[in-house]
Amino acid sequence: MQLISAALWSTYRIFVAYFLSLAFGIFYGVSASSGPRREKIMIAILDILQSVPILGFFPVAIAFFVAVFRGQRIGLELAAIFLIFTSQAWNIAFGVYETVKTLPRELVEVGKAFNFSKTFTIQRIYLPAMVPTIVFNSGVSMANGWYFLMASEIITLGSQEVKLPGLGSSMMNYLAQGNILGVVMCIGTIVLINTLLQVLIFRPLVKWSELFQYNAVGTAPEWPAVADVLFDFGKALKVDTVLVKLVSTGTKKLSAAAKYVFYVIGAAFVGGLGYLIFWLFSPPYPSNILSQIPAALTVTTMRVVAAVVIAVFLALPFVIRSVKNTTAAQNIYSLASILGSIPAVVFYPPIVALGGRAYMEPLSILLLLTGSFWYALFNMSKGAMLLPGVLTEMAQVFNIKGRLYYKNILIPAILPPLITGALTAWGGAWNASIVAEHVQFGDKVYSIPGIGALLVQSTSDTKALLLIVLCMTALIVLVNMLFWRPWYSKAAKKYNITE
Amino acid sequence: MHKMDVPLPKARVSEVLGLLEILDDEGGHVDLYKLGRTLGHDIDELISTIETAQLFNLVEVDNGDVVFTEVGKQFTDQNMEQRKNYISEVLSKLPYMVELLTALAESEEHSVDMEYLERIIDGEYSEREVKYFVRNLLDWARFAELIWVDSDEQTIHLETEEDEENNPEQNDQEE
Amino acid sequence: MTAVTLLDVKNLNLTFKEKGKELSVLEDISFTLDEGEFLCLVGPSGSGKSTILRIISGILNEYTGEVLYKGEPNPQPNPNVSMVFQSFALIPWLTVQENIELVLEARGIAPRQRIRTALRYIDMVGLDSFEDAYPRELSGGMRQRVGIARALAVEPEILLMDEPFSALDVLTAADLREQVVNLWLEKRLPLKSVLMVTHNMEEAVFLADRILVLSARPGHIIGEISVDLPRPRDSRDKAFEEILDKVYSMILSSRIKS
Ligand SMILES: Nc1ncnc2c1ncn2[C@@H]1O[C@H](COP(=O)(O)OP(=O)(O)OP(=O)(O)O)[C@@H](O)[C@H]1O
Ligand SMILES: [Mg+2]
Numbered sequence: 041m042q043l044i045s046a047a048l049w050s051t052y053r054i055f056v057a058y059f060l061s062l063a064f065g066i067f068y069g070v071s072a073s074s075g076p077r078r079e080k081i082m083i084a085i086l087d088i089l090q091s092v093p094i095l096g097f098f099p100v101a102i103a104f105f106v107a108v109f110r111g112q113r114i115g116l117e118l119a120a121i122f123l124i125f126t127s128q129a130w131n132i133a134f135g136v137y138e139t140v141k142t143l144p145r146e147l148v149e150v151g152k153a154f155n156f157s158k159t160f161t162i163q164r165i166y167l168p169a170m171v172p173t174i175v176f177n178s179g180v181s182m183a184n185g186w187y188f189l190m191a192s193e194i195i196t197l198g199s200q201e202v203k204l205p206g207l208g209s210s211m212m213n214y215l216a217q218g219n220i221l222g223v224v225m226c227i228g229t230i231v232l233i234n235t236l237l238q239v240l241i242f243r244p245l246v247k248w249s250e251l252f253q254y255n256a257v258g259t260a261p262e263w264p265a266v267a268d269v270l271f272d273f274g275k276a277l278k279v280d281t282v283l284v285k286l287v288s289t290g291t292k293k294l295s296a297a298a299k300y301v302f303y304v305i306g307a308a309f310v311g312g313l314g315y316l317i318f319w320l321f322s323p324p325y326p327s328n329i330l331s332q333i334p335a336a337l338t339v340t341t342m343r344v345v346a347a348v349v350i351a352v353f354l355a356l357p358f359v360i361r362s363v364k365n366t367t368a369a370q371n372i373y374s375l376a377s378i379l380g381s382i383p384a385v386v387f388y389p390p391i392v393a394l395g396g397r398a399y400m401e402p403l404s405i406l407l408l409l410t411g412s413f414w415y416a417l418f419n420m421s422k423g424a425m426l427l428p429g430v431l432t433e434m435a436q437v438f439n440i441k442g443r444l445y446y447k448n449i450l451i452p453a454i455l456p457p458l459i460t461g462a463l464t465a466w467g468g469a470w471n472a473s474i475v476a477e478h479v480q481f482g483d484k485v486y487s488i489p490g491i492g493a494l495l496v497q498s499t500s501d502t503k504a505l506l507l508i509v510l511c512m513t514a515l516i517v518l519v520n521m522l523f524w525r526p527w528y529s530k531a532a533k534k535y536n537i538t539e
Numbered sequence: 540m541h542k543m544d545v546p547l548p549k550a551r552v553s554e555v556l557g558l559l560e561i562l563d564d565e566g567g568h569v570d571l572y573k574l575g576r577t578l579g580h581d582i583d584e585l586i587s588t589i590e591t592a593q594l595f596n597l598v599e600v601d602n603g604d605v606v607f608t609e610v611g612k613q614f615t616d617q618n619m620e621q622r623k624n625y626i627s628e629v630l631s632k633l634p635y636m637v638e639l640l641t642a643l644a645e646s647e648e649h650s651v652d653m654e655y656l657e658r659i660i661d662g663e664y665s666e667r668e669v670k671y672f673v674r675n676l677l678d679w680a681r682f683a684e685l686i687w688v689d690s691d692e693q694t695i696h697l698e699t700e701e702d703e704e705n706n707p708e709q710n711d712q713e714e
Numbered sequence: 715m716t717a718v719t720l721l722d723v724k725n726l727n728l729t730f731k732e733k734g735k736e737l738s739v740l741e742d743i744s745f746t747l748d749e750g751e752f753l754c755l756v757g758p759s760g761s762g763k764s765t766i767l768r769i770i771s772g773i774l775n776e777y778t779g780e781v782l783y784k785g786e787p788n789p790q791p792n793p794n795v796s797m798v799f800q801s802f803a804l805i806p807w808l809t810v811q812e813n814i815e816l817v818l819e820a821r822g823i824a825p826r827q828r829i830r831t832a833l834r835y836i837d838m839v840g841l842d843s844f845e846d847a848y849p850r851e852l853s854g855g856m857r858q859r860v861g862i863a864r865a866l867a868v869e870p871e872i873l874l875m876d877e878p879f880s881a882l883d884v885l886t887a888a889d890l891r892e893q894v895v896n897l898w899l900e901k902r903l904p905l906k907s908v909l910m911v912t913h914n915m916e917e918a919v920f921l922a923d924r925i926l927v928l929s930a931r932p933g934h935i936i937g938e939i940s941v942d943l944p945r946p947r948d949s950r951d952k953a954f955e956e957i958l959d960k961v962y963s964m965i966l967s968s969r970i971k972s
Binding site: 144146147149150152153154155156157160164165168171251252253254255256257258259260 | 768771772773791793796797799801802803805806807816817819820821848850851864868
């Protein structure tokens, strides 16, 4: 009974956060693609948001919500939902942005040539065109939300720990009591919920969403019952009107008044940020912590890099399976969604306690893997699925096999999605690193040096905390800008196989 | 004043050689519409090919017919070596080509990056048009063995005797 | 007999901006489209043919100059104008019938009437029994039939066609051209005039009453040629070939000094 109530609480939070993410993602994505100036600013912001290790900002966000609602329960709920939201929203926003950006020009022109009203165009052309990205990225977002469930239900307020009812907090309780069966039941529930979601909703939708792909050929996928049900629900709840409103507001040019408000908010934000930075860099400096940052960042970077490399290599065999094999790719997608939703963070403390400090180094890399492997898998198999058949056929005709095939055909062909996979794995691993280096189990503390450990040690010192997160984010963003993005665009240009 | 006055090859080597082939088969004289028909009535290919052949003084248009010039007639009877020599001679006098060759000769490595041509071809052209000009100019220059292109490094190099040994494959890259 | 002028295009000029460069695309384009006329616009790639159609159909509305429809400024968009796209531009997630119904729905036509009209035009282009198929399941020729049925279903007076056959293989294109000619000659439709863009000269001579020849970018009209040949036309016909030669010579004369 307790389990069911916990499961309902968690599911409710994840779904509220998910719907908010959807709304935000559609609005933001559409808005960002509706003008070159907006695009520049909004995509840069999104890039940074996506790179910020969410777990690092948890304490700050919680403090904010708790302060606004003066410690009431609703504040805690909102904080939890917000945290889940931050793990789901960015990737949907990016997906929507890319879809709208690459929407075939003819489709838009049909609307104009046959004089569709604006609402009609949004409803019949823009929204359906977003279906594939939204469905696919929802799998990632869902898994992500469950992965961070734990952190969102146990909220530390100063010295006090508040637990919201839910599977995450139940698991923590069971763990503290040493009730292994309880933990297993919780995990089982999470797996069950996600399996049901996959079987009943996402898998049929993924198959169906192929219908919305432009320039697809071959037989059309069947129309699944779940799509009808969702449509009817959507109609009854007037979701379509909401979505249309969302999109049309997103694409609207700002009115003079709105612009003014926007500038004021922007100015306030920049001012606040400026003040924050000024405050951060004005004495007194938490110099003992500052001096540790470079070394700590270096070790953690090494672990993250190791995790990314391992994740990519582990994902490769699966990716190879899904080349030109839609069924395999869809299975991998479902499997990744289910397994990726297990909050591996939970097992981590007892396992570390079991192995002791001596094994913590490899175990931490393992944890980073649980936070990064699924991203690599998701993105890489998505790319592999879309690989043109001629390439593999050509390889067959000329009997190109083995090393030659992988080196000269397959790897170059999937290099762009491989880089995307590695890039997202890189972000995920950083995020997980925050909980990987410092563990408390019972009354014992286990710790290995690194930026995550440093962060946990300085939660009481807001300034130090912010400085650490800032350094981390800066490093991640810099590497994205100087390494991943250029590499991606070079690879995408060189190995462009869509033409 | 009009943009098409810019002396640049608008068609590829293979297209012009094909045109000469057809003309030769037809006895050095062919109706425009018949030529159009052989090309599937693709007006762009027709215009650019004739124009390019004119640039090299190989054909002329006379009263709705395309005919060989004296040079063109000779050209078709020559071997590959002689053809390349002739093209090289005309090509290296085109303004943009002169500019490119000078830049190549002056640079230390005898090479410039791929964007060099895009930078120097200015005027009222769209990006697509410029890309197209560059592609064709390089096509001809490679045919004439004035330069070679390193696609991995995205650089253009001056063709010299030693380089020929290092890059034996670059001569058969035209289709 | 002087025909009624449906469209009067006057002094169209258009400049696009690309990376800070100004690219002049249309230069002083003026022409008329008369009632009962099949007009073809030919010219090299990039000469602005599609752009002219976009302006008339209301897709593009930043230009200088005037477009008059029956003497009045062309309404934007003009419900009496319809369009066939080069790349078909069918909506992939809608069936053949739904694709056609969509444009009818956008005009506020009631559901039952929509279905009836859609089926009638599907029938007219010879696609009966394919109404429930998705575009991806059709061949290129069949897709363009849907494109044509959709354009006709809104019962326009003027049909704009942007290289409607250029994405099809030669034989399919020839077949579909015949059918368009037949539809046009039958005069069963409310359709009054067609303005078609092509860069296939033979196609233009095959279909048009009059051909307008455009120069390379910036596009301006070099000249026009009337095609006074009885239909159905035969491209091996002597008179046909003469006109074809004239079109070729005209289009080449702008570029090539003879
Ligand atoms: N939105 C745009 N922005 C900038 N330039 C444009 C835009 N649309 C078209 N152009 C340019 O305008 C010119 C004319 O384009 P248009 O598509 O009308 O040519 P076209 O005659 O239809 O050519 P094609 O035969 O290739 O279809 C081209 O040079 C094109 O690059
Ligand atoms: Mg066009």
